[in-house]
Amino acid sequence: MAVYRQAAYLEMERPKDAPAKRETLGALFGELARESVSLARDEVALAKRELQRKLKTIQSALLALAVGAVIALIAALALCAAVIVALAEYVGPWQSALITGLILGMAAGAVIAIGVSRFKHTTFKPEQTLQTLEENKEWLREIT
Numbered sequence: 137m138a139v140y141r142q143a144a145y146l147e148m149e150r151p152k153d154a155p156a157k158r159e160t161l162g163a164l165f166g167e168l169a170r171e172s173v174s175l176a177r178d179e180v181a182l183a184k185r186e187l188q189r190k191l192k193t194i195q196s197a198l199l200a201l202a203v204g205a206v207i208a209l210i211a212a213l214a215l216c217a218a219v220i221v222a223l224a225e226y227v228g229p230w231q232s233a234l235i236t237g238l239i240l241g242m243a244a245g246a247v248i249a250i251g252v253s254r255f256k257h258t259t260f261k262p263e264q265t266l267q268t269l270e271e272n273k274e275w276l277r278e279i280t
Contacts, residue, residue, distance in 0.1 A: 168279070172276075175272055179265055179268060179269060179272070182262075182264060182265050182268065183262040183265040186262040186263075186264050186265055187260075187262060190258060190259070190260060190262075193254075193258050194255070194258055196254075197251060197254035197255055197258065198251075200250070200251055200254065201247075201248070201251035204247035204248075204250070204251065205244070205247065205248075207247075208240070208243060208244045208247055211240075211243075212240040212243075212244070215236070215240070216233075216236050216237070216240060219232065219235075219236040219239075220232045220233050220236050223235060223236070
């Protein structure tokens with residue numbers, strides 16, 4: 137009974153805002169280590185997701201390039217024959233084939249330029265992950 141009164145008395149003297157128990161420095165460093173490992177895992181997962189998104193963008197760019205190349209080839213074959221035959225009446229057959237080839241080459245170059253520009257706009261650097269790593273580095277500096 138006396139122990140109960142003493143504990144109740146001590147509880148009344150402690151301000152309500154004060155923490156009930158202070159952790160040791162070793163416990164705080166242990167918690168920091170656990171949290172750091174968890175944070176590193178989260179950062180790796182974020183980098184993985186970000187790279188997956190970027191790979192999907194690259195896949196769509198490659199698909200656009202492939203589809204553009206196939207369409208250009210089909211169009212080139214169909215139009216090439218028609219234009220060569222039509223131009224052969226006005227200029228020689230070899231000249232009509234040359235003109236047709238140049239025009240189709242320019243069209244294919246435009247499609248390839250579109251695909252290359254999509255590649256240029258895609259970076260492999262996980263920018264979001266690097267930004268959060270910098271924030272975490274600043275946070276760790278503040279707490280230590």
